[in-house]
Amino acid sequence: MRIRKAVLPVAGLGTRILPATKVVPKELLPLVDKPTLQYIVEEAVEAGIEEIIFVTSHSKHAIEDHFDRFSELEQTLERKGKKKELAAVRRPQELAKFMAVRQSEPLGLGHAILCAREAVGNEPFAVLLGDEITPCLPKMLEVFEKYQTSVLALFQTPREQISSYGIASVEEKEPYVYQVKDLVEKPSIEEAPSDLAVAGRYIVTPDIFPILERTKPGRGGEIQFTDALLEQAHQGKCYGIHYTGSRLDMGTPLGLLTTSIELGLQHPEIGPALREYIKDVLQRQR
Ligand code: G1P
Secondary structure (H helix, E strand, C coil): CCCCEEEEECCCCCHHHCCCCCCCCHHHCEECCEEHHHHHHHHHHHCCCCEEEEEECCCCHHHHHHCCCCHHHHHHHHHCCCHHHHHHHHHHHHCCEEEEEECCCCCCHHHHHHHCHHHHCCCCEEEECCCEECCCHHHHHHHHHHHCCEEEEEEECCHHHHHHCEEEEEEEEECCEEEEEEEEECCCCCCCCCCEEEEEEEEECCCHHHHHHHCCCCHHHCCCHHHHHHHHHHCCCEEEEECCCCCEECCCHHHHHHHHHHHHHHCCCCHHHHHHHHHHHHHHHC
């Protein structure tokens, strides 16, 4: 079965980057010249996703607006002959079909996914978390096609960061492809079953919904997505890929800055000037 839909939970309060996120949703903070969320939607679309389901909350209207038409602005740019700007303004809404559902209470990531149940229906779907750029869906889709189970993206994390992630223990099935045996949400170093962390990219089979419905609050008193995936793992229905590519996390002030620098250096127009600037700054600091 093809994966056509992706759920993007964007209801969080973004408390790690206050006060920047007091009014502007974290997912709309710019990275060079686009909001973070646009990179993530583009990542999904490049992997073949056609329909994006945002799980939003109070005061996050701007997210829907960014992926909708803004005819007044379009008309103004058209009248002035600003073709490049017009194309940039139109691009977000042309990427996919968009819809939004609400998560009215902050009850956790598992609960946010459950809010998308009706919009997803009875088909497998992708989940992309909004504070990281981790282009690993194509490999995950290959594994899904073969095993027809949920698929996680796992990456090796330094010991001191273990307690920030879901951590998996696995059995290798083929090179870089694992069957997930155990999952613990944000364990201490002592509790952690390994150093393989769950990245914010998931392929999920729809039997996750009845599981989420009966999942009790876990770590932090929240309904954890990880706990529902653990139930699938116990049924032998959760696989993972070992991802070794780039993973840009913009969910903290330092991460926001380093992600901007990485993307700025890759940018065809501003990359060379940014490189010169960085060299210059480093020299001046010596
Ligand atoms: C969530 C998940 C966690 C995962 C992480 C990836 O945590 O609950 O299992 O490892 O995303 O970024 P959050 O970062 O939303 O607290």
